[in-house]
Amino acid sequence: MMEVEGISKEWDDFQLKNVSFDVERGEYFVLLGPTGAGKTLLLELLAGFYEPDEGRVMVDDEDYTFKEPHKRDFAFVYQDYMLFPHMDVRENIAYGLEVRDADGIQEKVLSIAREIGVEDLLKRKPRTLSGGEQQRVSLARALIMEPEILLLDEPFGSLDYKTTEELRELVKDIHKDYGCTVIHVTHDQEEAVLMGDRLGVMKDGAIVQIGEPQGIMRRPTSKFVAEFVGTGNIFHGKAGRDGDVTIIDVDGVEIYSTAKARGDVTATIRPEDIIVSEEGFESSARNNFKGVVRRITDRGIYQEVEIDIGVPMIVFITRQSVEGLGLEEGKDIYLLFKASAVHLFNE
């Protein structure tokens, strides 16, 4: 429904360079990138707060490029809530409907407040609310407009872990119930993967990769994406072809891949794609290695194990597996991963 075509913009210290992407109706699209990548500028430009120097924005084949923000049916939610401080919660939520002289404002406010869980706060002033409460109100204020597109700018960036979890659930439910299109900006890759139907990874004002979260994590097309999305095992080596497989020489360790590449390459293997075993196995998998456990780190829901096979390899396994295998530092262990799990890209 929304087509962003070759947007360029310079503003202050930020810039956007030839940004293009499409968002489908009802899709949850996440713009992921580090601070200073121009994510917020892009989102504000989509909202109509800025006009692009070049390019255009189409919504359902209508040119939105220079359409004023108040005429767009979008709603915006900022990281730091931006509740109107001189109005109470009820007035904040009702604001958009008041502007449009809508009917039945009070009933609508009440019903959305119930749904979002802020019905007890309606008479409070924003300053008396916690961060999580404020962001709920901010969401209610946006959702009451039943926007075509909901724009979220780091919506959980100022919240503690527990509140973030709650609100992520809430936003997911909202997306499901309302079927509204969401464009969500974040620097948190975990959040991006969790929330997004598709991601656009941004760097220095440009979108460097677009795709489904799993696709981006498994097949990053650049070192930047691999590192930023946290692929885990990233190696540099020389690639050569042997039949229909590629052999990558990484500091003397030969890794097989089904991807095609030659010369200097970066190889990535996701830690959860690696299997750990006490014995070497015979299998179709080409990548069998013997290594030594160097380090075991407790990551809460999983254990991160670093195994030296000539190069350090990071593996994620469960606590039970660690205990079952009797893993400890210095222990010899076998590693196995499929050649198709090794993703390659040329530098």
Added chain:
Amino acid sequence: MKVEITPTALIMAIVPILAVLYFLGLWIPLTAVTGLTVFFLIFFSEIKDEDPTFIIFSIIAIFLIVFVLLPISQLFYSALPEIERALSDPYAVNSIVTSISAAFTATLIGLLLGIPLAYVLSRKNFPGKSFVEGIIDLPMVVPHTVAGIALLVVFGRHGSLGEPLGQVGLDFVDAFPGIVVAMLFVSIPFIVNQVREGFEKVDPRLEKVAMSLGADRKRTFFTISLPLIKRNIISGGVMGWARAISEFGAVVLIAYYPRTAPVYIYESFLRRGLLASQPIAALLLLVTLTAFIILRTFTRRLKPYDGG
């Protein structure tokens, strides 16, 4: 037993002493007691801080406070008993009414024209912005008599604006509009800068949210930006008004008549001397101080909207 001295208790104890000294006209002791009180207030209101820097700074600070307080309190002391004389002098009362209403008109015009300008300055960057800012601050550095002469050149009977406006019946020289023009000129920087400071504290993203919710610029301005700076509008108005009512130099050059209070005070000082001019001076001071204190208390009550 240790006696706790609270600031309130201190003030309660000091005020009668000050009153007695005041009515006895003992200025030097009064000054000393006031200074010491301020000194102790500084030290009892906060967590005790024996740092010598603070002690020395507080002592130095007292000189300025006394410097402002002494002339004003002494004027009241000598003139208050005779303030009735000023009240029964129709010229004096008229001059004060003229001052108040001209200052009020100037402030109103200043706010009406100043709020849009302040908003533009706080929201837009444009080439020559610092030049515009300089122009706004100019009235603060131009000597008031120079301002008066410059205004006379423009608004005089043969002035570039004075002549055409005179033809449609709007006279400035020796007329109420002349006073307003002079007062407006000197109060502009206070009004514009105060209001602008307010707008600058309003997060532009609040306005963006309002626009995304369907409000156009105008509606956003009147429902979000403007209500949020109520405090600054009032304090800018108060400062502009105070500046306007105290103006003498520019006013006297463009409009000797109708006499404003400062002009009338100056005239009675020249004609009849210090003693004769004191009651009306005290009356003017009383009126402006009362207005000032009321408005200040009122602005303090308004809570600042500091976001989150």
